[in-house]
Amino acid sequence: MENNGSAFERLVNIMDELRQKCPWDRKQTIHTLRSMTIEETYELADGIIEEDWQNIKEELGDLLLHIVFYARIAKEQSKFTLEEVIETLCNKLIVRHPHIYGNVKVQNEEDVKKNWEAIKISEGKKSVMDGVPVSLPAVVKATRIQEKAKQVGFEWHNKEDVWKKVEEEIDELKEVVTKEDQKRMEEEFGDVLFSMINYARFLHIDAEAALEKVNKKFIKRFTGMEEAALEESKNLADMSLDEMDILWNRIKKQKHTS
Secondary structure, eight states: OHHHHHHHHHHHHHHHHHHHHOHHHHHOOHHHHHHHHHHHHHHHHHHHHHTOHHHHHHHHHHHHHHHHHHHHHHHHTTSOOHHHHHHHHHHHHHHTOHHHHSSOOOSSHHHHHHHHHHHHHHTTOSOGGGGSOTTSOHHHHHHHHHHHHHTTTOOOSSHHHHHHHHHHHHHHHHHHHHHTOHHHHHHHHHHHHHHHHHHHHHTTOOHHHHHHHHHHHHHHHHHHHHHHHHHTTOOGGGSOHHHHHHHHHHHHHHHHHO
């Protein structure tokens, strides 16, 4: 614990020095840092998907730097201090874990989540949806919305019922497709995606992570197909779909046999 404290203090001191002496660091504001923070978060997410622990370590450091940076700027503007950030977090963790720091009894993690949402409502939030960031990516946002609704009992009983809902939404999409109603098609397509994300939850699958893994797999296979075409002195743009399909299946087979 002492080592953690001294390491953190060293980071804070470096940040203070950079803010005073480095032209780039002096120029930054919370607004210029925002996009970089988002980028660092996605880089951390990439490392997590790949289970690249070296990358995870580095990206966690980058995010920690940003946290210290924001706090330093806030201190300069007399908004709050880093100590206040930490104290606020510690107090929140204690209040929202009454089963650890109080007399509340819980049976499982679902009880913990329900207590968490109930406490947030008691703290002044008007809706359980208030905790869903507006700028979240759509798939992650849909998952969080569904998880929030679950905490107040608005939830399907089993995955079979959820799948029936998926099929119902698909049928509704098919119906509007035949009518070529663009606005309705978009709406029904969104319903299909939302219901599929709900089904993923019941299968204990992270829909965002699952989709990103498929994205990476597709890119890897597609670039492999491009390389295979070049080996045959061909260009994908000049090939027929059937020819590309043959290459695709070859790359896919190589992946399964490797």
